[in-house]
Amino acid sequence: MENNAIRLSHPTKTLKGAVELTGSKSESNRALIIQAWGGGLVEVGNLSSAADTETLKQALRAIVHTTGGDGTTVIDVGPAGTAMRFLTAYLPTTNGRYLLTGSERMKQRPIGILVDALRTLGAHVEFTGQTGYPPLAINGGFNQATDAVTVKGDVSSQYLSALLLIAPTLPNGLRLQIEGELTSRPYLVMTLDMLGEAGIQHDWQGDTIYIAPQRAHATRIVVEPDWSAASYWYAMAALSAAADLFLPNLKSQSLQGDAAIVNIMAHFGITSSFTDGGLSIRKIAGHQPTGVTLLDFKECPDLAQTVIVCAAALRRDLSFTGLHTLKIKETDRIAALQNELGKFGVKLVEDGSVYHLRTAELRQPEQLSFDTYEDHRMAMAFAPLALVFDGIQVNEPNVVEKSYPDFWKHLKQHGFVIT
Numbered sequence: 119m120e121n122n123a124i125r126l127s128h129p130t131k132t133l134k135g136a137v138e139l140t141g142s143k144s145e146s147n148r149a150l151i152i153q154a155w156g157g158g159l160v161e162v163g164n165l166s167s168a169a170d171t172e173t174l175k176q177a178l179r180a181i182v183h184t185t186g187g188d189g190t191t192v193i194d195v196g197p198a199g200t201a202m203r204f205l206t207a208y209l210p211t212t213n214g215r216y217l218l219t220g221s222e223r224m225k226q227r228p229i230g231i232l233v234d235a236l237r238t239l240g241a242h243v244e245f246t247g248q249t250g251y252p253p254l255a256i257n258g259g260f261n262q263a264t265d266a267v268t269v270k271g272d273v274s275s276q277y278l279s280a281l282l283l284i285a286p287t288l289p290n291g292l293r294l295q296i297e298g299e300l301t302s303r304p305y306l307v308m309t310l311d312m313l314g315e316a317g318i319q320h321d322w323q324g325d326t327i328y329i330a331p332q333r334a335h336a337t338r339i340v341v342e343p344d345w346s347a348a349s350y351w352y353a354m355a356a357l358s359a360a361a362d363l364f365l366p367n368l369k370s371q372s373l374q375g376d377a378a379i380v381n382i383m384a385h386f387g388i389t390s391s392f393t394d395g396g397l398s399i400r401k402i403a404g405h406q407p408t409g410v411t412l413l414d415f416k417e418c419p420d421l422a423q424t425v426i427v428c429a430a431a432l433r434r435d436l437s438f439t440g441l442h443t444l445k446i447k448e449t450d451r452i453a454a455l456q457n458e459l460g461k462f463g464v465k466l467v468e469d470g471s472v473y474h475l476r477t478a479e480l481r482q483p484e485q486l487s488f489d490t491y492e493d494h495r496m497a498m499a500f501a502p503l504a505l506v507f508d509g510i511q512v513n514e515p516n517v518v519e520k521s522y523p524d525f526w527k528h529l530k531q532h533g534f535v536i537t
């Protein structure tokens with residue numbers, strides 16, 4: 119067994135009880151940026167314990183302490199995509215000098231589209247390594263050259279959210295035209311809704327969003343639990359013998375697009391019911407598969423691994439679309455899925471923009487040891503397989519800290535044996 123690995127099994131295959139999920143990292147990281155320019159008027163409740171949120175919080179603290187100083191502040195966001203993208207837009211609006219960098223993988227995740235837009239606005243942002251990728255040298259204090267930028271919408275919605283989050287602070291505001299098809303749309307809507315919670319108005323006509331220069335109102339933003347984290351409990355429920363779980367504080371009307379897991383998992387025999395205090399999920403005994411054949415993840419890319427692995431274990435030969443952004447996330451998630459599903463005989467076959475799951479040759483090898491590719495979602499998507507196979511191994515399990523540090527602790531509390 120590798121040094122840094124755990125073995126997982128679940129003797130009873132039954133799940134019961136409550137799971138207190140941490141706050142959404144997407145909501146938290148938006149709240150932190152709004153709070154940063156909100157001038158003490160913006161309070162945030164239930165901030166996520168995700169490492170990505172802690173990273174952004176520390177980075178923003180570093181700015182407060184160095185603004186106006188002469189030296190360059192080095193900010194290393196590690197693997198945190200939202201921290202990288204949001205800071206790239208936010209730092210030019212402060213007065214400091216920064217070197218913004220991240221993990222080796224972060225240096226392979228494109229950011230040129232956002233940097234080009236910021237330069238059009240007049241910001242001072244340079245690539246210090248490969249053009250189009252972090253690290254970035256950023257000098258604060260820019261004179262706004264224009265209020266109008268056009269940004270491609272089909273690569274990462276985070277570029278758009280990053281610009282919108284600073285829009286109210288720009289002297290001339292921002293007129294953001296989205297070019298091409300918008301991917302991960304709910305994250306953009308989340309950004310606008312959270313700005314709205316701080317009193318920031320916007321006008322969205324066709325493909326253009328306008329935000330005038332505005333100040334935040336006094337507000338307390340309370341972060342909802344993380345729906346992407348909830349998705350792993352849905353997968354565990356679907357793979358269990360019986361499940362009756364309660365996830366406190368999740369609401370049917372959510373800012374998070376990953377609440378789509380409710381409808382997706384209905385196809386896998388899981389019912390969801392919202393009460394005043396949260397969400398109950400149950401497995402229906404003797405559920406017959408619905409006729410669904412195709413699932414689209416364009417609006418909820420972070421659910422893709424959860425659902426694809428779950429479908430594989432249930433021998434559901436489904437097809438999937440909307441996976442085009444997965445190759446530029448924490449790892450190439452398509453390649454990572456293909457490798458790890460292959461370890462138990464399942465294929466994920468690429469056919470243009472559609473992917474097909476092929477489970478006919480599913481088998482359990484003597485040893486099942488899953489690699490995680492520095493991707494929290496690989497670890498959390500494959501862990502539920504301990505309910506199906508007689509024990510699995512997960513390598514580098516600490517990756518879960520990126521978004522859900524208590525993941526393994528919660529699994530132990532719900533009957534998983536982890537050694």
Ligand SMILES: O=C(O)C1=C[C@@H](OP(=O)(O)O)[C@@H](O)[C@H](O)C1
Nearest residue numbers: 144200274275276302305419443
């Ligand atoms: O804005 C956000 O908080 C996020 C947007 C999505 O990224 P893309 O817009 O790059 O798809 C998502 O995958 C990521 O985990 C979080």
Ligand SMILES: C=C(OP(=O)(O)O)C(=O)O
Nearest residue numbers: 197198199200420447448
């Ligand atoms: C893609 C993700 O995060 P980020 O882009 O913020 O690193 C994720 O959490 O799945």
